[in-house]
Amino acid sequence: MANSNVISLQGELHLAKMVSGVPAALLPVGSTPELQIAISTESTDHYESKTGLRSKDAVLYKQTGVAISGTIEEVTKENLELILSGKSIEIPEAQLTDINIGTVQAGAMIDLGHRNLSNVAFKDSSDVAITSDKYVLDAVYGTVVFNEAIVGPVKFSAKAGAKTRTTIANNIGSEYRILFKGIDTLTGDKVVMTLWRVKFSPDTEFDLIHEDFGSYSIEGEALADISKANDAELSVFGHIERFSVTA
Template identity: 45%
Template sequence: MAKEYISLQGKFYLSEIANGVAGAMRHIGNVPEFELEITTEQVEHQESTSGQRTTDFVLTKTTGVNFSGQLEEVDKENLKYILSGMQTDVTSTAVTDHSLGTVKAGEEIKLNGYGLTAVTFKAGSTDIEATKYELDSIFGTVIFKEAIAGPVTAAYTTGAVSHTTIASDFNKEYELFFKGINTATGDSMAVRLWRTKKSPETKFPLIHEELGQYEISGQSLSDSEKGLDVTLGLYGHVVTIPKAV
């Protein structure tokens, strides 16, 4: 008799749910680790007739399905998902008369934008020579090499960038779909979870020696309507698809 082993590889997809309907599937890139955990809360009953106080019945009060994994690809949508944030495209803006107050030599000052162009500084109505400051236009910072008499103002044009907020959107639900291949048998395996909600708890490393990996976790929520169909299940199901002969 052939032995049935499992060694899975595959692709993960998320479909954002709006008004109870799952939208288009989005491939979330390479996922080196992902696992499901089934949890229960049980009450054990001990009989009192044998003198051994044995457990003769177990009542399952609640069930749950949790997930955890790692993402490696961090595009706009994955970044928003990892950070439980909201993503906004910020357009280019012309800024005039941005007051920096009195500046001191060697202090680094953050301007209000990134990818700056057409940057000028004035002390009162007098232009400040470029030799008197060091500008990082990409990150929008400036260091004045000497003290400047009088309040300083800046003018510049900001670049178009993408902002992703941190820990600001906890309510989104996604359907999760896995297209897997069992490399031990050649069979295909699909996993479908009707409703998943990611936990906001995560770690987001900012320094890497190798490629970054970002932890995600959360839980699968039940769908009572689908649970009425034994082939669908309350939380979802696993489908084994035999390889073509």
Template identity: 45%
Template sequence: MAKNYISLQGKFYLSEIANGVAGAMRHIGNVPEFELEITTDQVEHTESTSGQRTTDFVLTKTTGVNFSGQLEEVDDANLQYILSGMKSDVASDTVTDQALGAVKVGEEIKLNGYSLTAVAFTAGSTAIDESKYELDAVFGTVIFKESIAEPVTATYTTGAVSHTTIASDFNKEYELFFKGINTATGNNMAVRLWRTKKSPETTFPLIHEELGQFEISGQALSDVSKGSDETLGLYGHVVTIPKA
């Protein structure tokens, strides 16, 4: 008799839900770990007739489905998902006479932009020679090589960048779909969760010795409109697809 072992690999997709409708599926890249957890809140009844005080009935009051996993690919959409953030594009801008005040030798100052061009500094009305400071134009920082008591101003043009905010968007829901293959049997397996909501709790390592992995977790929410069809499931379902 064949053994029904299971060893899954596969692809995960998210579809953002808007006005109750799931949009186009988006492959979220390599996912080395992902698991579902079913939770319950139960009330146990103890009988008092046998003298043994045995449990003779269990009432399941509530159920829940949680998920947790790891993402490895961090494109713009995944970054928003991991950080529960919102992405915005910031256009190039020209900044004129930003006040830096008096500067001290060796102090690093952050200017208001990135990928800077046409950078110039003045002390009062006198231009400061490039030899007197060290500019990191990519990150928009400057270190002056000597102290300048007279108020310093900066003029520059910023480059176009994108910003992703942190912990600012907690309301998005996604349908989750998994295209899997059981490498132990060759059968395919699909998992579909109608509504998922990611927890804002996560970790986002900023230093890596190897490739970064980013933790995600959340819960599946029920879709009561599916309750009339027992094949769909309130939370979703697992589909076993035999080999052709």
């Protein structure tokens, strides 16, 4: 029989972005091989002065904080927003016509600014088509290298495929509601953690080259929901619940 006083947890983290103080739909973060909370305090010690022993006889806890940290392994659109402190934009496919890329130099790579291109055609300043033997096109990534200089500004037309764009570090300070749905793998008990308000740190690293599976660290601080301060069954930061499910 398992010892009910020991525990081994697994589970899944869910996040809901707070909008005007109200949580949106909870979305799963996916595989999180590491996840923990940490409680910190700031205190002042008091020492008695009656006995000559200067013994500590009281501790005043002045500030309390709750932090959360972990590792994300799945890079969904929502996770990427969290990691990069950005916003995701769905950009539909589009027909591009006569986009001016200016004067080109032989051997210089040009970023056309669009990806997943098809039906690409270039024209010179006289609207004469530039034949494909005069350039090397990477239609997937949207770059081109001309083999020879072209007189005057060059224009191109193409069809650009749909894509998801996530901006970087322009959405710092978003708040989230956290729900962790866990299971004690020893006893089968369920464990649920709720944090009412969490702000994640924008300080992070996003590896662009990996030798193994990618993983990304997240760190955040729980903020108090003072509306729950007088509720004896809740906490201003959140709580953990443990229960058994009968068959």
